[in-house]
Amino acid sequence: MTLLTLVAAYFCWTALTIRPLGSWDNDAYAGIVLSCVLTIGAAGAAAMLWLLPPVRRVLRWWWVSPAVLLGVIAVIRWVTGA
Template sequence: MDDDRGCLRLVFAVPLFLLTVIAAYFCWTALTIRPSGPWDDDAYAGIVLSCILTIGAAGAAAVLWVLPPVRRVVRWWCVGLALMLAVVASVRWGISG
């Protein structure tokens, strides 16, 4: 059974890792977009879209982790980074407002 857990951990960790990388990329994008002024609607739309995609990817990672087979083999801190990125994106979204 321990041999299966190692394999399962790898199988479940890959999608969690990929979703965390996606969330990190879009969070970075949301933080680096700088509007030229209050009239720059395109930049504000880009920030909002990046924040939504960050929150979506982090939410998907959290939903994947909540499944009992995944939760048994992957620890909570593996999804913690994705959730922290979602909080950062939520704050950025609120600030860009």
């Protein structure tokens, strides 16, 4: 769970720090989208892992909440663009 959260945090950080130079900078926009997709994927994997009954018995909801929050931030970044 911690590893998936760290992966989500790294890619969310890259999505938030990439700044396009202008409307013509398609590579930067593609990097933002890729970072958001990877953040959402890692957050989704953490959430799916937590949904397994043996994992839920051991880990409480607050273990998965940072990853889910990072996923929400990535969705907002993806939707709003730059």
